[in-house]
Amino acid sequence: MNLQRLRGLIRKEFIQILRDPSAIAIAFFMPVFLLFLFGYGVSLDAKHVPVAVVVDQPTAETSAFVGGLQQSRYFEPQIYTSMHSARQALMARKADGILWLRSDFSRQILRGNTASIGVLINGVDANNARILEGYMQGIWQNWLQQRAFNAGAPLIIPVNGEDRIWFNPALRSRDYLVPGLIAVIMTLIGALLTALVVAREWERGTMEALMATPVTMSEILLGKLIPYFIMGMGGMLLSVALAVWLFTVPLVGSFWVLLACSALFLLTALGMGLLISSVARNQFVAGQIAIIVTFLPAFILSGFIFDIQSMPAAIRIITHIVAARYFVSILQTIFLAGDVWPIILWNSLALLLMAAFFLGVTLRRSHKRLD
Known part of the structure; x- marks a missing residue:
């Protein structure tokens, strides 16, 4: 060379x-x-996701829960008066999920019983559906913890997990x-x-x-x-x-x-x-x-x-x-x-x-x- x-x-x-x-x-x-x-x-992050919210019987408890949802950067809640209209919004892709607070939600909470919320998620995009499901569970868990703290009572959960995320803590x-x-x-x-x-x-x-x-x-x-x-x-x-x-x-x-x-x-x-x-x-x-x-x-x-x-x-x-x-x-x-x-x-x-x-x-x- x-x-x-x-x-x-x-x-x-x-x-x-x-x-x-x-x-x-x-x-x-x-x-x-x-x-x-x-x-x-x-991007694999889900932010400002439109969610249809149906409240059968508005009370102070349901307002507090919906308020926590509105403060989240992950969701943009849209209030609907009935499940029928919310389902139509989900079918028309105007919402990616439905959060349903039934009429007995506040009554069960005040009695100290286990209250349930209905969550319907559009599963066409399976990855996005899993992310939304996790976000919904996180909102629900945070609301329960905040409510227990305000009442001065411990939140009894069978398993208390402590998460630590390595390498990408901001997710x-x-x-x-x-x-x-x-x-x-x-x-x-x-x-x-x-x-x-x-x-x-x-x-x-x-x-x-x-x-x-x-x-x-x-x-x-x-x-x-x-x-x-x-x-x-x-x-x-x-x-x-x-x-x-x-x-x-x-x-x-x-x-x-x-x-x-x-x-x-x-x-x-x-x-x-x-x-x-x-x-x-x-x-x-x-x-x-x-x-x-x-x-x-x-x-x-x-x-x-x-x-x-x-x-x-x-x-x-x-x-x-x-x-x-x-x-x-x-x-x-x-x-x-x-x-x-x-x-x-x-x-x-x-x-x-x-x-x-x-x-x-x-x-x-x-x-x-x-x-």
Whole structure:
């Protein structure tokens, strides 16, 4: 390998990037756009949920309970006079649930008996239904505790649980989703950076002129890899900065460990892009392959949104060949839990093997010929 030729190829690549700034848009503008789009658009939190409230016989107790519901940031209660109208609102998707306080609610409470509330939840979205059910139980439990405290009597519960939430005490789904989102975005960007620009050179004929020079294939591949690696790391740093300062996701672990793991993952993504460019020498085809092979598996099979352990066994096996799976685990660990070395080292080793595989296969497939 001739270092002087390699420096010339790298310089030529940066000049080409400045003349055709589409790569800059992919490396820097696309992460910002996708982070804004998914960071604000994707959420597993349920807030300001419309709930139909039916009170058969208004009393001081029912007013106190509905008042607690109105003060919650999770619900937007809408008062209905009958269960029939509330059911119609639920069918029309004007409400996601119904809270029914029957006519004997206050009487049972005053007698010291167990009073029950009726809760009907729209189960079309099963995840949202489970969240609403938990919120309803929490509101009911808090009201009982507050009522017992005001009466100066203990609230007798057979089991008193003390919850302690580690790593994400605020229970913000954004703190969990944004690190995984960075991995999904960098998978797409890393593959597109090399796949599209190399395919563009084949289309324009500049790759044929490059093959007529004394440079070797390893020098050509390194000349492509190094500039886009630098740009990809710049895009990665921008994504991390947005996650910490804009989305206020805590970075508990070491920034340098995050940087090293990101470099490993970016090499894997760039290697996938180079391999795609060696197969497809057309920009449109290369772009379609990059989206299908990198973005969709990273979005669905990486654990970014869907829990891998809940998938069928056959699908869980397939997830082991998705590079984003390992990077999502690393990012969520470093951001929320810190430097948990068993997780970081195991997943980093997997990324190192995948980077070596993709770059090795690309080098083996690349030859200085036009066929």
